[in-house]
Structures are given as structure tokens and as C-alpha cells.
Amino acid sequence: MAIKDLPIEECYIPGSAACPGCPATMALRIVYKALGKNTVKIVPACCTAVIESLHPYTSFDIPTMNIAFEAAAAGASGVEAGFRMQGKTDITVVAWAGDGGTYDIGIQALSGALERNTNFIYICYNNEIYSNTGIQRSGATPYGAWTTTTVSGKTEFRKEMGEIIQAHHIPYAAQACIAYPEDLFKKLQKAKIIHGPRYIEIMAPCPPGWRFPMEKTVEMGTMAVETGAWALYEVENDKVTFNGRSKLIMEGKVERKPIEDWIKYQGRFRHLFKPKKDIKRIKAIEDHIDQMWERYRKCYL
Amino acid sequence: MTEVMIDTGNYIAAKAAVMCKPDVVAAYPITPQTTLVEGIAKYLATGEYKGEYICVESEHSAMAACIGASATGVRTFTGTSSHGLLLMHEMLHWAALARLPVIMCNINRVVGPGWNIWADENDSISQRDTGWIQFYCSSNQEIFDTIIQSFKLGEHEKISLPVMISYNAFILSHTSMPVFVPNQKDVDAFLPNRAPKWKLDPDNPITFGNIILPAEYEKVRLDMQKSHEYAKKLILEISKEWKQRFGRYHGDLLEFYKCDGADYILLSMGAIGAESKAAIDNLRKEGLKFGLARVRCFRPFPKEEILKLSKKADLIVIDRNISPGMEGALFTEVKASLYDNTDAKVCGFIAGLGGKDVPFGDIEKMCKKVINGKARHIEWFGLEGV
Amino acid sequence: MKKYDVVTTISYPKKGAMGKTGNWRVFRPILDKDKCVKCLRCWIFCPEATITRHKDDSVDIDYVYCKGCGICADVCKVKAIILEREGKKK
Numbered sequence: 001m002a003i004k005d006l007p008i009e010e011c012y013i014p015g016s017a018a019c020p021g022c023p024a025t026m027a028l029r030i031v032y033k034a035l036g037k038n039t040v041k042i043v044p045a046c047c048t049a050v051i052e053s054l055h056p057y058t059s060f061d062i063p064t065m066n067i068a069f070e071a072a073a074a075g076a077s078g079v080e081a082g083f084r085m086q087g088k089t090d091i092t093v094v095a096w097a098g099d100g101g102t103y104d105i106g107i108q109a110l111s112g113a114l115e116r117n118t119n120f121i122y123i124c125y126n127n128e129i130y131s132n133t134g135i136q137r138s139g140a141t142p143y144g145a146w147t148t149t150t151v152s153g154k155t156e157f158r159k160e161m162g163e164i165i166q167a168h169h170i171p172y173a174a175q176a177c178i179a180y181p182e183d184l185f186k187k188l189q190k191a192k193i194i195h196g197p198r199y200i201e202i203m204a205p206c207p208p209g210w211r212f213p214m215e216k217t218v219e220m221g222t223m224a225v226e227t228g229a230w231a232l233y234e235v236e237n238d239k240v241t242f243n244g245r246s247k248l249i250m251e252g253k254v255e256r257k258p259i260e261d262w263i264k265y266q267g268r269f270r271h272l273f274k275p276k277k278d279i280k281r282i283k284a285i286e287d288h289i290d291q292m293w294e295r296y297r298k299c300y301l
Numbered sequence: 302m303t304e305v306m307i308d309t310g311n312y313i314a315a316k317a318a319v320m321c322k323p324d325v326v327a328a329y330p331i332t333p334q335t336t337l338v339e340g341i342a343k344y345l346a347t348g349e350y351k352g353e354y355i356c357v358e359s360e361h362s363a364m365a366a367c368i369g370a371s372a373t374g375v376r377t378f379t380g381t382s383s384h385g386l387l388l389m390h391e392m393l394h395w396a397a398l399a400r401l402p403v404i405m406c407n408i409n410r411v412v413g414p415g416w417n418i419w420a421d422e423n424d425s426i427s428q429r430d431t432g433w434i435q436f437y438c439s440s441n442q443e444i445f446d447t448i449i450q451s452f453k454l455g456e457h458e459k460i461s462l463p464v465m466i467s468y469n470a471f472i473l474s475h476t477s478m479p480v481f482v483p484n485q486k487d488v489d490a491f492l493p494n495r496a497p498k499w500k501l502d503p504d505n506p507i508t509f510g511n512i513i514l515p516a517e518y519e520k521v522r523l524d525m526q527k528s529h530e531y532a533k534k535l536i537l538e539i540s541k542e543w544k545q546r547f548g549r550y551h552g553d554l555l556e557f558y559k560c561d562g563a564d565y566i567l568l569s570m571g572a573i574g575a576e577s578k579a580a581i582d583n584l585r586k587e588g589l590k591f592g593l594a595r596v597r598c599f600r601p602f603p604k605e606e607i608l609k610l611s612k613k614a615d616l617i618v619i620d621r622n623i624s625p626g627m628e629g630a631l632f633t634e635v636k637a638s639l640y641d642n643t644d645a646k647v648c649g650f651i652a653g654l655g656g657k658d659v660p661f662g663d664i665e666k667m668c669k670k671v672i673n674g675k676a677r678h679i680e681w682f683g684l685e686g687v
Numbered sequence: 688m689k690k691y692d693v694v695t696t697i698s699y700p701k702k703g704a705m706g707k708t709g710n711w712r713v714f715r716p717i718l719d720k721d722k723c724v725k726c727l728r729c730w731i732f733c734p735e736a737t738i739t740r741h742k743d744d745s746v747d748i749d750y751v752y753c754k755g756c757g758i759c760a761d762v763c764k765v766k767a768i769i770l771e772r773e774g775k776k777k
Contacts, residue, residue, distance in 0.1 A: 078369025
């Protein structure tokens, strides 16, 4: 599949409240292209609740229901049941949440909906922070990263949400990244026709949140994958397949790039380089990624 | 054909809910609500309930799921109690502001700590300002009738608001009483299908609940207030229609009992409201002119009717709840209804907190204390003075 | 589009729901159609959907709403899009 194979039709309407260079709208465009107009989306508190724009207008051409921060998956369970009871089983129900609403406050409702076998797609766009509220630490924030609540760098490593999701043994789960739209599109297409709970997480580098120039969103996504900080994979009925660059890293066909190649361009890690290089903490990040890949290889290769 | 069903408040509530044919029920168990949702699960197993029952992982999710389902245009029902209701609090506001008529039973139970599962109204009273219409029932028959009435009320085009039907833990929820159950055809004739005011629909891609500026938000609140005001009229009409169709009447906003010629009118809610009738009978036998105005609907609050009562009698209020730092919530509301328009005296009692029994004898004692001029403005029955 | 008769936050789709966001722009992407190889990277990565894709896979920029993030220029492998400061004197 090439970029030109992606449909022209747009359900994201220009002129929204999104920041310039926003990864969320970039991802949303692909989501809409893959899932089509017969889709209903449930959005908890997250950047998208702002991106929608101001009442009485919206920048989305897909019915969208805002719901409380921790309630996306539960709301989606209700929406799905409501449509099913009316025989409208052809509608794709999507919960679209940030990492805060997924890893932290929404994890209970998410786990419940997965366990209940709710027939929906849960998509987490992960920018590794509470960006909408002004860049606070979340369970997805990587070790060492500055946020407004981890002023000298986060002292804990992020959760591995993918593995938490896998423990639910749902029919389809995947990790994708905004820098790889064809991969994301394919995963969404695949997810669309599967029955039951599906989970897709999209790495979404945030220019104001990570402190990088707004034209670098795609590059930051590419480097997240090339350094191995983020892996592209999918899980179909417990069978894990790594995709694209991550597959090559997994199979040892390419070396993952040093983490420095990614973090040195992000202001959130500046304190690890200035005034002097914090070799210990940079190594800790590197080691953590090594451990993650070691675990991946042990489990899935 | 009307049948008589002898069962507990919760099983009666389950029966009423299922007869309203909700498309989606989402619920999480909590004592003393459990037998209500177990009742619905049983009807699901027998095929009498044909909707979806979502066994969610928390009350917060129960209300979120009801909101989601209701937003697709279908009929929804749930039930909870105490801590479950408190966990729902955020979503209660959400349902009301979204104008989604979710119907819910709340079994009034003590809020912990310490753990205590008996009757106390502090759980639902502390949801007073969520925008929900709130009924308090005093018998199993009233629970049954009010649930069906509530679907009609909440889903009415001029209301479109969620409705909470509260009743006391164990005193009603786990006590069997005979209840007249009409046949399904008659319930269907009374309760029209839901015609949603808005819904999620791929053919009409609206966004619900995005950022709204102050001036527009204020209009949303005003409209909600107007609907509550309209509900006062509609509750009267629905109660009247119910009486015509089914021959039963529990009052509308208030239930009046022996108020004619009364010098003193007692105001109370829920099970204490029922118990008060026995007290009134005994006091009347002694020649003491007491009447009862049982507050059936707490939101919208029947302030006009209460003001009218105060023109002919002094008022006594019993609250099975407390707003710490102030007084019983009903007492506050009653006084606010009278402000500057009456000379009536109002006395308030706090009684039955933590599920403490409030028998009619105690209610009589409270009333007599007021007659004797010994009652203070507000007092805790059994703990202070009486 | 059906309008619902209910007073709550119901919003309807509109281009420029936040106004003409082209006003946000500091740098203006300039497309050189002669250099363009129609790879569509600018189109697919534009966060604002303001790169218009035509049937022949040529593209145009919708300056009314383009926020000027510069991603199109950054992802263009043949440098067919460059950024120019808005208001720069020719």
C-alpha cells in the first residue's frame, strides 16, 4: 500500500482549534479515512475535546460524543449496545482517548469494556503527557522527561500499556505511529472488520508538549520507532507480529538507533544534555529500551 | 388483567422497569440494590426482559454506559445506592446536562465510613443539584407506579431529563408487600415509545458536548430550570392520568393526608412519610389537629404548594439527612419556600440517621413537643431534648 | 443536516469552526509544482487537511486555513515546498 491508495475523502474539517503541527488531527484524518463515515466516536477529556472547536460548530464530520475523562470505554459500551438494540450493527463505534484517559484515569473502564467483549475500537493517541491541561506527567511519560509536574525529569519508567492490553486477550490490538500512515491505515482497516474489542495505540509526538519545532512532528514519530522507543506491532488472537522498521529491529536486521538521536531534539530532555550531559540517566533510558526489546524477543520472536 | 405480586421493593422495581421495556440496563451491584439488578438479570434469563444488560465494572461506568446508550436514542434504566450513587456523581451531572432521560432507582443507604447498609437519605440528597428529577417513595406500590410514571415524565419532549426514584434501604427494598401489577398492554398504552430530542446518528454528524462559552452555557442551565418548572405541571397530569387508568394515586409533588383543618402539618419523605400517617391517625384520635404533606418529589421542589400549606398551619419537618454545618435539607428547602410570605412557624427534626428506626410513636412525640412549645428550631430526635 | 430542537451542547460541522486559521500562520508554505513528484507525503501528513489532493494527485495549499506548521515542507523529499515568512517583501 502506498500513500496514494489512501482515500481522498476527509471527515476532519480544516479550521479547527488544534495546535499547528498536531499529531492528533494527523492521526484522526487516517482514522476517518480507514473507518469511513458510518462511524460514531466517543471522546473523553483530552486534546480532541478542544480540537473539535467551539459550540455551536465542530470540525468533525463524524458524530462525536464527549464524555467524562474516565468514561470513554464505558460510554462506548453503552453506545454500542444502544445501536445493537436498534439493529444498527453496521456502525463502527470508536472510543478515541489520550494517554491520560487510557493509561491512568480511564484504565478501569477500558479494562472492563475489553473484558465484557464490547464490540468497539478503542484508540489511544499517546503523546506521553496530559497535554491538554498543560503538559503534566502521565503513566505514559518516559523516564527522564520534563513535564510541569516532573520539573527535573520523571523518575519512573512508563507503563507498558500494550502488554496490559494483551493480558485481556482481545481479538485485535496494535501499536502504530503517526509517521507511518499506511501502517496505521492498514491496522485500522483490519480492526474495522473484526468483531469484539479492538485496541490501537498511536504514538503521537506533541510539539508544545515535547518542546520541539512544530514542523518536526513526523520526524519525531519516525525517530521514536527507529530508536526503538516505540514499537510497531499487532496482536491478532494472541499472535504478535512486528511491523515495518520494528520488525527489522526485532529480527536483528537493523540496529535500533541510539536514544540520543531522538531525545536530543526534544526540549523535554534538555536537562539531560545541558549544562552537562547526564550520562547516567541517558543510559537508564537506553537500558530500559533494551530490556523492553529483550522481553519482546523472548516472548514473540 | 391486573395481578397482585407480593414481593420486596427491589423485585417490584425490577418488574416495573422490565415492563417499561428499556433497551439497555447497565448496572453494578451494591447492597441493598443487588436484588433489583438480580431481578432484572432473572427476567433477562427468562426472556421477559429483551434488552441488553451490561454488567459494568463500576457505578461510574454504569451511568456512563446508560448515557452512551441513551445518546443513541434508546430507553435506559439502572439502579444503585449510597457509595455507588456517589461514585456516579460526575455522570449524574453529565446525563442531566446532556438532556438524556436515564431512569434510575436509588436505594437510600447510609454513606460510610463506618460501613452501614441501612436507610439514610444523605446519598441522594447530596445529588440534589445534579439536575435530576428526584422522587422519594413510601411503599412498594408507589415504587412500582413511580418507575413507570418516571419514564413518561423524563422522556417527555418538554422535559428530557433523567429521573431518580429513591426508596429506603431494607424498609422498602427488602420488605415484601402486595403490589398491583397491571397487564403489559395497559402499561404500553400509558407509556409511549421514546422520541429522543437528539441522538448519535452517522447520517447527522453532530458533536455533542464540546467547548461552550459562558453565555451559551447559561442558556443550557436556564432551559434545564424551565424543564424542571414544567415538570411540576406534568407530574400532576401524569399522576392524574395514572389514577384514571389504574385507579391508584400516591399524590403528585406532595401527598396530602388529613391536612384539612390541620393546625400543624408534618412534612417528611420516604418511609418516614408512610410511618407519619400512623402517627397522624393517633394524634387525630387525641383531638390534635395534625396533617401530613409527604414530599414525594424533592426536585423539582413543590415550593408553591408548601407556601400554601403554611398559610393555614404551622409546619414540622423531619429529615433523614443532614447537611453538616446547616440542618436537614428538607427543612432548609421548606423554609426557603416560605421566605417573607408567611407567619407560619417551622420546626425541624433530624431523625433516623444511620438507619435508626423512626416508629410512629417517636413521630408523635416530636409533634407533641412542638405543640407544647418545647421544640427548638432544629433538634436531633433522641439525641437532644426529646 | 438536521438541527435538533434541544438546548444542550449540540454542534454542527463547519469549515473554519475556529475561524480562518490561516491567520495563525507565521511561515507560508510555497509549492513549486514543477518540482512536485506527486508523492502525496505533504497531503497525508498535513495535520489540518489543508493540502488539497486532486484527481491526478497534484496538490494545492488551502491558505485560508493552513496554520503554517511547516510539516509539508519538512516531509517533502524533493524540496518542492519551501517556507517563507508571511508579509515578507518581494
